Amino acid sequence: xxxxxxxxxxxxxxxxxxxxxxxxxxxxxxxxxxxxxxxxxxxxxxxxxxxxxxxxxxxxxxxxxxxxxxxxxxxxxxxxxxxxxxxxxxxxxxxxxxxxxxxxxxxxxxxxxxxxxxxxxxxxxxxxxxxxxxxxxxxxxxxxxxxxxxxxxxxxxxxxxxxxxxxxxxxxxxxxxxxxxxxxxxxxxxxxxxxxxxxxxxxxxxxxxxxxxxxxxxxxxxxxxxxxxxxxxxxxxxxxxxxxxxxxxxxxxxxxxxxxxxxxxxxxxxxxxxxxxxxxxxxxxxxxxxxxxxxxxxxxxxxxxxxxxxxxxxxxxxxxxxxxxxxxxxxxxxxxxxxxxxxxxxxxxxxxxxxxxxxxxxxxxxxxxxxxxxxxxxxxxxxxxxxxxxxxxxxxxxxxxxxxxxxxxxxxxxxxxxxxxxxxx
Numbered sequence: 001x002x003x004x005x006x007x008x009x010x011x012x013x014x015x016x017x018x019x020x021x022x023x024x025x026x027x028x029x030x031x032x033x034x035x036x037x038x039x040x041x042x043x044x045x046x047x048x049x050x051x052x053x054x055x056x057x058x059x060x061x062x063x064x065x066x067x068x069x070x071x072x073x074x075x076x077x078x079x080x081x082x083x084x085x086x087x088x089x090x091x092x093x094x095x096x097x098x099x100x101x102x103x104x105x106x107x108x109x110x111x112x113x114x115x116x117x118x119x120x121x122x123x124x125x126x127x128x129x130x131x132x133x134x135x136x137x138x139x140x141x142x143x144x145x146x147x148x149x150x151x152x153x154x155x156x157x158x159x160x161x162x163x164x165x166x167x168x169x170x171x172x173x174x175x176x177x178x179x180x181x182x183x184x185x186x187x188x189x190x191x192x193x194x195x196x197x198x199x200x201x202x203x204x205x206x207x208x209x210x211x212x213x214x215x216x217x218x219x220x221x222x223x224x225x226x227x228x229x230x231x232x233x234x235x236x237x238x239x240x241x242x243x244x245x246x247x248x249x250x251x252x253x254x255x256x257x258x259x260x261x262x263x264x265x266x267x268x269x270x271x272x273x274x275x276x277x278x279x280x281x282x283x284x285x286x287x288x289x290x291x292x293x294x295x296x297x298x299x300x301x302x303x304x305x306x307x308x309x310x311x312x313x314x315x316x317x318x319x320x321x322x323x324x325x326x327x328x329x330x331x332x333x334x335x336x337x338x339x340x341x342x343x344x345x346x347x348x349x350x351x352x353x354x355x356x357x358x359x360x361x362x363x364x365x366x367x368x369x370x371x372x373x374x375x376x377x378x379x380x381x382x383x384x385x386x387x388x389x390x391x392x393x394x395x396x397x398x399x400x401x402x403x404x405x406x407x408x409x410x411x412x413x414x415x416x417x418x419x420x421x422x423x424x425x
Contacts, residue, residue, distance in 0.1 A: 008089065010057065013074035013081040016067070017057040017112065024088065025052040053085060053093065053116040060109045068100070068110050080119035092119045131359040132280065138355045139277045142348040143270060147215035149345050150266035154211035155255050166256040167208050170263055174218070175199065179227035195220040219270050228278075231271035232318065269345065272318045276352055279311045280359040281404045300363060300404050308364035312357055319353045372421045381411040388422050398422075 010019045027049045034041040059067045074081065075095050083091045093116035101111040156167050174180055182188065188196045198207040198217035207214045222228045281300030303311075323346055341349065375384060385398040403411040406420050414420065 007086045008084055010055075010086050011084045012071065012095075012114075012116075013077065015071045015074040017059055017071055019086050020056045020058055022053065022055040022085075022087070025054070026050075050120070051118040052096075053083070053088070053091065053118075055085070055112075055114045055116065057112040057114060058110060059112070062108060064108055064110055071112070072098075072100070075114065083116055091116070093117060094119045131355065131362050135277055135280055135352070135355045135359050138348070138352040139273055142273045142345070142352045143219050145345045145348040146266055146269040146273065147212055147219060149269075149342055150215045150262055151211035153262035154214075154259055156211070156259065157209040159255060160252055162252055163256050163259070164205070164208055167259050167263075168205055170260055171204065171208070171214070171218075174263070174267065175221075177230070179225050179230040180218075180221050182221065215266060215270075218267070222270050222274050225274075228271050228274045231267055232275065265341075269322060269341065269349070272322055273349070273352060275318060276315050276356045279315055280356055280363065300401060303360065303363035305364045308360045312360050315353055315356050315360075319349055323349060372419050374419050375414055375416055377416045378413050379416075381408060381414055384414050384420065 010017050029046040029049050031044040031046050032041055033044060059071070061067075075098050080092050080094045083093045085091055096115040096117050098112060098114040101113075102109070154167075156164055175182075182196065182199070185200065188194050188200060191197075195213070195216040197203065198210065198213040199221065207217070222231070322341065373384075373388060381399040381403050385402055388402075389398045399411065402408070402414075402420065402422060405422065406414075406418070408414055
């Protein structure tokens with residue numbers, strides 16, 4: 001096929017014209033960097049330069065003025081338009097300038113010089129929701145609602161010694177559980193802003209009269225616990241289970257019973273909140289200067305679809321038990337008697353559940369193949385990550401991911417013989 005056969009009739013916005021010739025200007029955008037005492041500079045490539053099409057067009061004939069006016073209107077219209085270039089095909093361009101020249105000696109003829117510039121897209125910053133941050137936000141809101149709900153029901157201040165003693169005994173039994181242990185009270189004493197201060201042995205009886213501070217201290221303890229999920233299992237019977245579903249009473253025994261039920265409900269709600277957040281690796285460091293944990297900053301960056309489905313089912317089951325129970329005003333979770341939550345607490349739990357499920361779906365979309373490995377000797381997580389992922393382990397945050405995925409308590413010591421699962425994209 002001859003080259004003339006490939007030429008296309010020229011037009012802009014559907015208005016035809018003839019082309020005598022033209023040119024195209026392009027290249028690369030370069031940012032020049034020059035330095036003192038150095039002869040040669042450095043050119044930084046900033047991308048392709050916008051192409052500029054210069055077209056030498058003309059119209060002729062008895063009715064050229066009508067065509068000229070129509071083409072002029074098209075050239076002056078706002079926004080980009082379609083240029084059919086004889087040599088370069090269809091282009092989306094904007095008009096920079098045009099110049100029309102008419103002479104009497106050239107009757108019925110107009111010369112038009114047009115400069116077209118390649119039109120791009122108006123790119124705006126793309127906004128995406130940080131689902132992990134959203135989980136943390138919903139977790140904080142749910143914890144606050146649960147703490148306030150507990151404070152509204154806890155009746156110790158102004159009560160008799162038997163009521164105070166029963167409440168104190170209940171809290172002591174809770175804190176004696178392995179999931180709620182504090183190894184370093186000296187650190188808490190040295191940190192006056194820590195919410196754990198309300199749980200200090202010398203201040204615990206006083207905290208019985210400040211239920212919101214007591215609740216915040218217990219929640220902080222749950223946030224740093226590696227075994228917070230045990231509070232939703234059979235271990236609840238070690239400290240709970242004494243509550244019943246009896247109606248509220250104004251007697252001392254009735255008030256003590258009401259306090260016991262309020263504490264069990266609060267613990268189950270707060271434990272479930274933390275278990276849901278941990279399912280997606282939400283960081284657990286506390287802004288109030290509380291005791292840090294070895295895994296407090298570990299996050300999960302990806303998850304295979306099977307693991308995400310299992311986690312999703314667990315999240316739904318946990319929240320269903322708290323929200324709906326067995327259809328009565330209360331239910332049992334892990335041996336604890338759980339009262340049906342108030343509207344604000346229920347809504348906060350639903351919001352957190354939605355955020356966690358969204359995050360699980362996001363993790364599954366970026367997941368890969370799950371593999372396993374068993375180290376023959378105790379090694380740090382960073383060494384294991386390098387062995388499994390190669391030199392890019394640090395940039396990819398693989399050590400933190402391994403620690404979070406396998407619930408490694410001390411990332412500096414991955415036990416020999418422990419089966420380690422990891423994801424290969």
